[in-house]
Each structure stands twice: as structure tokens, then as C-alpha cells.
Amino acid sequence: MSNSKLIALDADGVLLNYNLAYASAWERAFGQRPALRNPQAYWAIDRWGVETLQGADLDRFRACFDAQFWSSVPAISGAVQACEKLVSAGYELVCVSALKPEFAQARQANLRAHGFPIEQVIATSNAGSVECSPKAQALAQLKPVAFVDDFLPYFAGVDQAVHKAVHKALILREPDGSPNTGPGLQQMDSTHTNLAQFADWWLERPHQIENNDESRF
Known part of the structure; x- marks a missing residue:
């Protein structure tokens, strides 16, 4: 669950x-x-x-x-405010990043400096495979209700790891040369242009979220 x-x-x-x-x-x-x-x-x-x-x-x-x-990567416009909306609605946020573990503390400091309401950073490195995302194991342990990423291959194996209990939301962002294409898109539960759009969409559909609606949007 x-x-x-x-x-x-x-x-x-x-x-x-x-x-x-x-x-x-x-x-x-x-x-x-x-x-x-x-x-x-x-x-x-x-x-x-x-x-x-x-x-x-x-x-x-x-x-x-x-x-x-x-520790000095700029924040995406609207991302801090999107996180604040989610937290205000009662959600807890965790950052799961395909980063070398030695830089997890720097990433946490970066998020804190921007004012993100995120207290935990899990650095998974990027050593995954075509069949299984490097983030799948961390997600299996966390068992979040939703996972938001901008790289389609990082959703590979997540359903199996979390027993299909996680809502998979893909941020599409810039299109030229994007890996976010092909049959894998059909496995996403929702797609969005940025985190701000996801947050608004998520919070407007509480009955679907609470029930873990398995339909595709």
C-alpha cells in the first residue's frame, strides 16, 4: 500500500x-x-x-x-510555489534524484537555499538499466502516492517495484530531442508541462487521487 x-x-x-x-x-x-x-x-x-x-x-x-x-542550480520558475501548494494541502515531499550519493548534501543545501519545503534527498546515482530505473528501489521503499519526473526511462520498472500503487506523472518540458516519446508514454498516468501544472491538476482531483484511480489521463 x-x-x-x-x-x-x-x-x-x-x-x-x-x-x-x-x-x-x-x-x-x-x-x-x-x-x-x-x-x-x-x-x-x-x-x-x-x-x-x-x-x-x-x-x-x-x-x-x-x-x-x-549546491547552486537555479530553481525552475514556479516550482517552489508548486511545492508549497502541495505541502499546504497536507502532502510530504521527498526528492529522488539520479545523482551521485556524494552530492546528496549539496543538493539538499541547494533546495533549502531556494526555500523548497523538502527535507529529504535520496541520491540513487544513474546506474540503472533499460528494464529498471535507478530510482525504482528507492521508490519501492518510500511507496509514494505519486512520482514526478521529466525523463521517461526513469519510470521503467517502477510499477513492478511499487506494485502499481504509485501515480506516474511525466513532465514533458522542452520537446527537441526529448526522450519522452514512444510507446512508454502510454504507461504514464498523467503528463504535464511543468511541476506547477502538475500541482494544480493534482489538487483539483482529490477524489481520483484518494482512490488511486488507475485510469490514464
Whole structure:
């Protein structure tokens, strides 16, 4: 049975703007902020006018994704307010992020600095498989009533892990190059453009939520 008052939220792309932070990391590594190339690109490397890196330059860039980076990612517009609405309605929020566990504390500090009403961050790393999301085990333990993520592959195996008790909500966001396409969309319980839209939709349908309505929306 699920915890009817617990909602699990992804961080990057749902709560926090990783794509914007990516440009800041590039500027930190190379001293120049990249130009915006495609604001509708899902992946940061396609969104900004950057080249593919190799060797020492790649190592230099990767080194910038440290605790300082993960503690300073900007919040997505409206995400803090969406979380506040959910908490005011009686829900507890937990962040489940495919992040290296060593950066969980930095992520928690980042959320706290923005004022997110989230007291727990679970970092799962991103070592999953096609059949099973790296987040499935954490969700099996948490048993939330809903799980919100912006990356369709991270829903793989969640039904089996949580015994179909979790509402799966996909944030679609930028469409160009998005992995959020194909037959897997049929397994989602709802889709939304951002967390703010999800929160409003969720809170307007209390009878469906309380009853864990299995229909697709």
C-alpha cells in the first residue's frame, strides 16, 4: 500500500534548472558563457552553442560538476510555489534524484537555499538499466502516492517495484530531442508541462487521487 501523503519529485528538470546551470559550469571552466542555440532543446549540450569536448578539456569541464555546482542550480520558475501548494494541502515531499550519493548534501543545501519545503534527498546515482530505473528501489521503499519526473526511462520498472500503487506523472518540458516519446508514454498516468501544472491538476482531483484511480489521463 502506498503512503497517500508522500509525493516523490525528481530534481533536475522538475525542481531545478540544470540546463541553465550547465551554461554556468561552461563559463566557469572556460571563462566564456555559451550563446543560447535552441531554447526548445531537451539536452543542455543541444541547448547551448558548445562543442563536443575530448581529453583535457572534457576533464576540465567535468571537474566543474562538483559540490559547488550541485549546491547552486537555479530553481525552475514556479516550482517552489508548486511545492508549497502541495505541502499546504497536507502532502510530504521527498526528492529522488539520479545523482551521485556524494552530492546528496549539496543538493539538499541547494533546495533549502531556494526555500523548497523538502527535507529529504535520496541520491540513487544513474546506474540503472533499460528494464529498471535507478530510482525504482528507492521508490519501492518510500511507496509514494505519486512520482514526478521529466525523463521517461526513469519510470521503467517502477510499477513492478511499487506494485502499481504509485501515480506516474511525466513532465514533458522542452520537446527537441526529448526522450519522452514512444510507446512508454502510454504507461504514464498523467503528463504535464511543468511541476506547477502538475500541482494544480493534482489538487483539483482529490477524489481520483484518494482512490488511486488507475485510469490514464
